[in-house]
Amino acid sequence: MLIGSLETTITILFGVIALGPIVAERLKIPGIIGLIAGGVVFGPYVLDWLQSGGLVTELGSIGILYLMFLAGLSFDIKAFSANRRAAIAYGLLGFAFPFFLSVFVVSHFDEISGLGALLIGSMWASNTLVAYSEVQAAGLQKTRSVGAAVSAGVVADLLSLTVMAFATASAVIEADLPDIPILSDLAGDFDLNLTPSTPDPPLPLWLGLPLLAGFCLWVLPRVATWFFVNVGRTRPQRVVFTLALMGAGAMVATLGGMEGLIGAFLAGLGLNSQVPARGPLMERLDFMGTTVFVPMFLVSIGLNIDPVLLLDGATVKLAILFTLFVLVGKTASALLTGAIFKYSRDEIGLMSTLSYGQAASTLAIAEVGSGLDMFGQTVVNAAVITIVITALITSYGTRYFARKVPPPDIDQPPIGEQILLDTRANGSDPAVLTALAGAVARVDGGVVRPFAISSGSDQAAAHSITEAATAAASAIGLDADGVVRVDDSFADATVNLVAELEASLVILDWSGPSWTDDYLFGNDVDEVGGASSVPVAAVHVVRPWERVVVVLGAPDTAWEATDSELAARMGLALRRERELPLLVQSRDAEFAATVLGADLPPDKLTLIESTAEVTGALTETDLVIAPAHVLGSLPPWRARRLVQEFADANVIVVAGPYRLAITQGPTRRAFSNTIVHPAIAD
Numbered sequence: 027m028l029i030g031s032l033e034t035t036i037t038i039l040f041g042v043i044a045l046g047p048i049v050a051e052r053l054k055i056p057g058i059i060g061l062i063a064g065g066v067v068f069g070p071y072v073l074d075w076l077q078s079g080g081l082v083t084e085l086g087s088i089g090i091l092y093l094m095f096l097a098g099l100s101f102d103i104k105a106f107s108a109n110r111r112a113a114i115a116y117g118l119l120g121f122a123f124p125f126f127l128s129v130f131v132v133s134h135f136d137e138i139s140g141l142g143a144l145l146i147g148s149m150w151a152s153n154t155l156v157a158y159s160e161v162q163a164a165g166l167q168k169t170r171s172v173g174a175a176v177s178a179g180v181v182a183d184l185l186s187l188t189v190m191a192f193a194t195a196s197a198v199i200e201a202d203l204p205d206i207p208i209l210s211d212l213a214g215d216f217d218l219n220l221t222p223s224t225p226d227p228p229l230p231l232w233l234g235l236p237l238l239a240g241f242c243l244w245v246l247p248r249v250a251t252w253f254f255v256n257v258g259r260t261r262p263q264r265v266v267f268t269l270a271l272m273g274a275g276a277m278v279a280t281l282g283g284m285e286g287l288i289g290a291f292l293a294g295l296g297l298n299s300q301v302p303a304r305g306p307l308m309e310r311l312d313f314m315g316t317t318v319f320v321p322m323f324l325v326s327i328g329l330n331i332d333p334v335l336l337l338d339g340a341t342v343k344l345a346i347l348f349t350l351f352v353l354v355g356k357t358a359s360a361l362l363t364g365a366i367f368k369y370s371r372d373e374i375g376l377m378s379t380l381s382y383g384q385a386a387s388t389l390a391i392a393e394v395g396s397g398l399d400m401f402g403q404t405v406v407n408a409a410v411i412t413i414v415i416t417a418l419i420t421s422y423g424t425r426y427f428a429r430k431v432p433p434p435d436i437d438q439p440p441i442g443e444q445i446l447l448d449t450r451a452n453g454s455d456p457a458v459l460t461a462l463a464g465a466v467a468r469v470d471g472g473v474v475r476p477f478a479i480s481s482g483s484d485q486a487a488a489h490s491i492t493e494a495a496t497a498a499a500s501a502i503g504l505d506a507d508g509v510v511r512v513d514d515s516f517a518d519a520t521v522n523l524v525a526e527l528e529a530s531l532v533i534l535d536w537s538g539p540s541w542t543d544d545y546l547f548g549n550d551v552d553e554v555g556g557a558s559s560v561p562v563a564a565v566h567v568v569r570p571w572e573r574v575v576v577v578l579g580a581p582d583t584a585w586e587a588t589d590s591e592l593a594a595r596m597g598l599a600l601r602r603e604r605e606l607p608l609l610v611q612s613r614d615a616e617f618a619a620t621v622l623g624a625d626l627p628p629d630k631l632t633l634i635e636s637t638a639e640v641t642g643a644l645t646e647t648d649l650v651i652a653p654a655h656v657l658g659s660l661p662p663w664r665a666r667r668l669v670q671e672f673a674d675a676n677v678i679v680v681a682g683p684y685r686l687a688i689t690q691g692p693t694r695r696a697f698s699n700t701i702v703h704p705a706i707a708d
Contacts (some may be wrong), residue, residue: 065328098294117181234282
């Protein structure tokens with residue numbers, strides 16, 4: 027018989043993964059429902075072509091781990107920091123309202139244990155951004171309401187996973203609930219002893235949980251960095267080793283009797299900075315997860331669902347109750363958060379509707395609870411119905427409020443997000459230049475893209491150069507991917523690459539100014555800097571640096587202040603990894619404090635007013651960073667003298683979009699969209 031064979035199982039499984047979401051989306055329902063429905067149709071309750079407990083179930087178990095691992099890897103730390111007050115408030119409230127509402131109601135059901143009630147509460151306290159594509163289409167990703175909803179979702183998910191870690195711990199748990207009226211009323215309903223899912227775990231929960239956190243958040247990042255630098259310099263090696271680290275986190279979780287997916291999630295958080303969100307390594311990991319392993323988990327969910335029971339009255343009633351938990355809990359938390367932080371009615375509506383969505387993470391918790399016999403299959407079936415209902419509500423609700431919330435002012439992405447690195451041999455030391463690009467990229471969790479422009483006859487040489495630059499970047503642990511373009515114009519090709527790759531910063535290898543030739547005939551730096559829609563840095567580095575020197579000047583206009591801030595941001599990034607000293611020149615101490623922030627140790631920062639003091643204090647191991655307007659404001663004889671003084675020094679000249687000009691001055695286009703910098707606003 028073909029049915030039940032390995033070959034047939036693989037054919038059906040991947041057929042469902044490929045076609046299920048397509049069919050579902052044609053019917054205007056979430057793609058995950060198509061995967062679950064495929065499992066139902068081909069599962070034991072309908073066609074019986076796929077068996078529950080066989081290969082699909084085993085692969086689905088990997089899918090749960092991968093799902094949680096990707097959630098940790100995708101956590102946007104910078105976005106969370108930017109919205110941390112509202113995110114923490116909304117996250118705590120968004121967890122508390124649906125959680126306690128669910129626990130209070132469900133704990134009175136005779137067929138559901140106390141720990142089962144906790145798990146059900148954690149199911150609906152978490153959320154998945156099913157409707158995020160709607161805010162992307164409306165250009166609202168950078169609004170404070172969307173930022174709060176996204177970051178708060180991480181807080182709520184962390185708390186939900188913490189509850190699940192407690193509820194699923196293999197060790198026998200004895201807990202005294204705090205003397206809180208609601209919890210005290212529930213205490214009598216709770217049977218806090220749990221049959222272990224891992225027999226005789228080596229460690230109790232109170233010891234296993236901190237061990238797991240330390241292993242995932244401290245040990246794994248260091249192991250990954252060592253492997254990326256010393257052993258695994260090809261991307262396939264890094265992908266496989268990263269998956270091994272995911273498994274290691276899950277394995278350590280089982281030592282304390284916790285479900286492996288807790289460890290997989292924490293492993294993802296620990297490796298977050300080693301796997302840039304927009305890098306090729308993340309693309310490959312995300313591809314494997316979203317197209318293979320996570321869909322396998324969703325198909326395996328469907329194998330356990332009897333479609334007849336989906337229409338059972340008790341299941342439907344439970345699904346309606348679950349939907350109310352989500353809608354009431356998330357709406358109440360959004361209203362309270364909006365009142366605290368003075369959000370508009372439409373912002374509150376967008377924040378709440380975006381948080382209604384439930385998806386794979388909810389099913390993961392439901393599957394764990396069902397597998398441990400904390401509740402029956404009816405809860406899982408009702409959860410599937412609830413996911414469909416909330417997906418429709420969140421999609422239409424988010425679309426409605428997205429039309430009412432104004433888009434934010436357009437802003438440049440973090441400079442280190444996607445760096446284009448010039449690989450021409452133009453005076454800099456290639457290894458030092460690569461290290462500089464990597465230091466800027468690491469701060470923003472970004473990637474480095476070495477590039478070369480070929481005239482057509484030298485393509486082999488261009489590919490060789492970019493491959494060498496990519497290998498050098500990989501050797502220091504960076505996620506890099508080289509690119510070669512054929513064009514007669516270096517400037518035009520570079521500007522086209524900026525648009526094609528959505529670059530955030532262009533680093534040009536610069537030999538230093540040759541004043542007469544540059545002024546009479548122009549140069550590539552001025553051409554690229556005047557046409558690039560993102561910041562450009564002209565870099566001349568000949569040796570590693572031991573101190574960073576930032577020249578801010580005294581900006582009088584908004585665009586000058588913005589470029590000075592850009593120089594400060596690069597300076598902070600380039601001193602960060604080794605905690606190097608920072609020397610800053612500015613005649614305006616208040617402006618300097620604004621652009622530098624308050625996180626620098628006093629013993630690492632020196633602030634001076636005079637430019638003469640800077641040149642007199644420089645050594646050959648300094649790295650000098652200045653905005654282009656500081657050079658442009660100098661008289662010609664002073665500029666020539668600086669050229670001589672810095673001929674053999676580490677120098678970076680940087681400017682914002684359309685503004686980097688060494689000799690000719692910025693173009694008119696540079697000022698078309700200039701916004702008043704807050705540091706010099708009236």
